[in-house]
Amino acid sequence: MAVTAYMVAAWMVAPGFYDGFGPVQPYNWTCPPPQAGANLKPSSGHLDIKVIGGVSDANSAFSNDGQVVIGFLPGAFDSTGKTTISVDVTPLPTCPQPAGIRLVTNVYQITASASLVKSANLVLRYSNLEPAPTDVYFASDPGGPWKSIGAAQQAQPFTIVTTTKLFGYFAAGYASASPPPGAVSVGGGQALPIVVAVLIGLVVLAGIPLAILRRRQSHGEAEEEGDV
Amino acid sequence: MLCIEWARASIQAQPYMAIPALVVGGAALGAVALGTPADRLGLGTSRLGLRILGGMALGAVLLLPAAVRSGSVPIMPAGLAFAAVAVSIGEELAFRGALYAALHEVGGAPLAIIGSTALWTAAHALSHPPAFLGAVAAAGLLLALWRWACRDLVGPVIGHVIADLAL
Numbered sequence: 001m002a003v004t005a006y007m008v009a010a011w012m013v014a015p016g017f018y019d020g021f022g023p024v025q026p027y028n029w030t031c032p033p034p035q036a037g038a039n040l041k042p043s044s045g046h047l048d049i050k051v052i053g054g055v056s057d058a059n060s061a062f063s064n065d066g067q068v069v070i071g072f073l074p075g076a077f078d079s080t081g082k083t084t085i086s087v088d089v090t091p092l093p094t095c096p097q098p099a100g101i102r103l104v105t106n107v108y109q110i111t112a113s114a115s116l117v118k119s120a121n122l123v124l125r126y127s128n129l130e131p132a133p134t135d136v137y138f139a140s141d142p143g144g145p146w147k148s149i150g151a152a153q154q155a156q157p158f159t160i161v162t163t164t165k166l167f168g169y170f171a172a173g174y175a176s177a178s179p180p181p182g183a184v185s186v187g188g189g190q191a192l193p194i195v196v197a198v199l200i201g202l203v204v205l206a207g208i209p210l211a212i213l214r215r216r217q218s219h220g221e222a223e224e225e226g227d228v
Numbered sequence: 229m230l231c232i233e234w235a236r237a238s239i240q241a242q243p244y245m246a247i248p249a250l251v252v253g254g255a256a257l258g259a260v261a262l263g264t265p266a267d268r269l270g271l272g273t274s275r276l277g278l279r280i281l282g283g284m285a286l287g288a289v290l291l292l293p294a295a296v297r298s299g300s301v302p303i304m305p306a307g308l309a310f311a312a313v314a315v316s317i318g319e320e321l322a323f324r325g326a327l328y329a330a331l332h333e334v335g336g337a338p339l340a341i342i343g344s345t346a347l348w349t350a351a352h353a354l355s356h357p358p359a360f361l362g363a364v365a366a367a368g369l370l371l372a373l374w375r376w377a378c379r380d381l382v383g384p385v386i387g388h389v390i391a392d393l394a395l
Contacts, residue, residue: 002366002369002370002373003289003370005366005369005370006289006290006363006366006367006369006370007289007292007293008366009362009363009365009366010290010292010293010363010366010367157246157247157308
């Protein structure tokens with residue numbers, strides 16, 4: 001009965017409830033996965049960077065929901081003849097899934113009115129409803145080709161960080177031929193429900209004999225006490 | 229225990245604080261069980277194979293709804309794995325270990341099962357939206373019933389660790 005009660009209760013909420021690693025990491029999806037529940041559309045963002053004395057200011061452009069942040073150092077842009085530089089961050093309304101790559105975030109187009117001469121720091125947030133990404137991928141066209149531009153070793157939880165000297169389309173993901181390295185997994189894919197079902201059978205093999213042995217043991221102890 | 233869990237949930241929400249909060253919170257909860265004999269906590273090595281098997285089965289039960297619905301469960305970043313193990317063990321030692329034993333002494337099995345489940349659910353009130361608390365309570369009840377039926381805490385610890393690593 002307890003198992004049934006748990007199944008019913010757990011069925012009513014999204015996975016990730018159990019111990020607060022979840023609840024599900026908030027993320028505004030362009031194409032929400034089935035277990036995401038209610039969803040807000042991702043936001044875009046705009047930034048105007050001042051050019052002072054021919055050098056562009058340090059600043060950061062971000063989407064209004066904070067899912068993408070791109071930071072620029074002083075003089076990061078080729079600002080010849082400009083007084084301001086505009087940067088736009090726009091979520092792509094579609095969700096391309098290039099061959100051999102599993103993208104686990106929205107795809108964002110980042111454009112600017114000047115090209116970069118110094119690398120910009122790019123931070124993408126991701127959700128725990130999907131496997132953690134290992135790389136940030138870049139394409140100059142959403143149809144591809146997509147290529148990895150790597151990721152820094154250190155990042156806040158549920159963020160992935162890299163650098164770029166190009167503008168275009170960005171998303172985080174992993175090579176889909178193999179599970180993401182460094183991730184902790186107890187299974188996955190089509191095999192998981194079968195493995196879980198088999199393991200449930202172990203309740204009978206483990207729980208019932210253990211309970212009987214324990215009860216028999218305590219019954220014996222009680223009888224011994226009664227004999228004294 | 230409630231204060232530890234609520235403080236853990238509040239600190240965990242701050243930037244860069246998730247892992248320290250989980251590890252320190254788990255250690256603090258584990259410390260609650262210090263001084264309680266291992267057999268009263270439900271710990272021991274007798275029939276260890278069955279206990280471990282039972283823990284795996286409990287973990288499987290806890291994962292089943294997510295597995296059936298999505299085909300695969302969300303995967304935790306490796307950095308959080310150690311923290312997940314720490315807080316899982318700490319919670320089991322505190323709620324189904326020390327608290328269960330104390331309540332059992334006062335009011336027997338019904339009070340121990342209901343009381344530990346109620347406090348476990350309340351402890352998660354700050355870290356989870358209200359919609360999730362039913363599932364948390366049901367999971368707590370399942371683990372507490374195992375603790376009662378098998379007089380064992382090894383199974384709940386293993387099941388909890390497995391579930392936390394995957395969910």
